[in-house]
Amino acid sequence: MDPLLELCKQEVDRTLLRENLKLTPEQRALELMSLLAAAEEFQRAGRAIRAMR
Amino acid sequence: MTDFPRLLEVLSRGGVKFIIVGGFAGTLHGSSVPTRDLDIVYSRDSGNVRRLVEALAAHAPYLRGAPPGLPFLWDPATVEKGLNFTLTSKLGAIDLLGEIAGGGDYERLLPDTVLVQIFGVECLCLKLETLIKVKRAAGRTKDLLAVADLEALKEERDQSRD
Numbered sequence: 001m002d003p004l005l006e007l008c009k010q011e012v013d014r015t016l017l018r019e020n021l022k023l024t025p026e027q028r029a030l031e032l033m034s035l036l037a038a039a040e041e042f043q044r045a046g047r048a049i050r051a052m053r
Numbered sequence: 054m055t056d057f058p059r060l061l062e063v064l065s066r067g068g069v070k071f072i073i074v075g076g077f078a079g080t081l082h083g084s085s086v087p088t089r090d091l092d093i094v095y096s097r098d099s100g101n102v103r104r105l106v107e108a109l110a111a112h113a114p115y116l117r118g119a120p121p122g123l124p125f126l127w128d129p130a131t132v133e134k135g136l137n138f139t140l141t142s143k144l145g146a147i148d149l150l151g152e153i154a155g156g157g158d159y160e161r162l163l164p165d166t167v168l169v170q171i172f173g174v175e176c177l178c179l180k181l182e183t184l185i186k187v188k189r190a191a192g193r194t195k196d197l198l199a200v201a202d203l204e205a206l207k208e209e210r211d212q213s214r215d
Contacts, residue, residue, distance in 0.1 A: 008201035013085065017202075017209045020083035025178075026171045029057055032080045035087055036054050 055145025058172035060091050063144065065174035067108030070096040072162055073169070073178040074153060074187065079203055081169055082181045083210070086202045090146035094179075096159040097151050102132045105149070109142060117141040155190020156183060181207055 020028055057077065064071055073081065076088025095105055106129050114127050117139045125131070132138070136151035152158040156165070156179075165183035169176050179187070181203065188200045 005197065005201055005204070008198055009205050011198075012202050012205040014205055014209055016085040017083060017206050018213075020085060021206075021210055021213060023083070025081040025169045028080050028083055029077075029171060032077075032087055033054070033057065036089065039087075040054055 055090055055147070057091055057145075060142075060144045060147060061172055061174055061176055063108050063112065064093070064105075065176060067104050069105045069108050070098075070101045070159060071105075071177070072159060072166055073176055074150065074156075074162075074184065075148065076199065078179045078184050079199065079206075081171070081178050082184070082203075083206050084199070084202050086199045090148055092148040092150060094150045094153060094156075094159050094162055097133075099129070099133070103129050106132060109140075109147075112142040112144050114138075114140045114142045114147075117146060153187050153191075156187040181210070 020031075023031070061073075071093040073091070074094050075090075075092025076084070076086060077091050079086060080088060095101060106127060110127060115121075116123065116125055119125070132149075138149040140147050140149065153162075156162050162179065162183070163177075165180045166177040167180055169178045185200060185203045185207065188196045188203065
């Protein structure tokens with residue numbers, strides 16, 4: 001057993017995993033894409049704010 | 054952003070033999086660790102290499118992170134001379150892997166796959182247990198959290214089946 005890995009496993013939010021397990025693979029992929037789209041939007045907004053300063 | 058549905062459609066409709074591995078395979082199984090690229094292991098047989106090249110040709114594949122203007126020719130000879138390619142394309146980031154550490158090549162991985170119906174196509178995806186094994190074999194520090202997430206996912210999945 002890898003103690004570092006076991007430590008990392010304690011930090012995993014299992015509630016997210018349980019929610020994901022209720023979804024189909026396609027729904028999981030769509031969730032990922034929504035997350036990535038939101039992240040890109042935040043990055044764009046951050047760049048716009050920095051450009052205004 | 055990587056257009057996962059289009060990439061999978063282009064590969065599948067092009068008759069390319071491939072297996073989804075890496076972070077996106079983890080996503081399909083239920084991992085909560087996000088990924089930005091599509092990693093696939095492709096069959097190295099010459100017919101498949103030709104189909105792979107044809108399928109991606111219209112989407113301007115190019116070496117990711119390389120300066121523009123390099124004499125990178127996307128043709129079967131280039132793929133056959135190389136093995137693993139980290140590419141960018143009009144459809145986003147895609148890594149083409151001839152083989153992976155701890156798992157081997159397409160033919161060797163085939164028994165360790167599951168068929169997944171996604172975005173209107175059927176794709177082979179690496180089994181969760183094998184995904185954990187190959188991520189562990191890669192031994193990269195950046196994979197530590199992903200391995201922890203996948204192992205926790207397997208525990209949760211197995212418990213929910215009991």
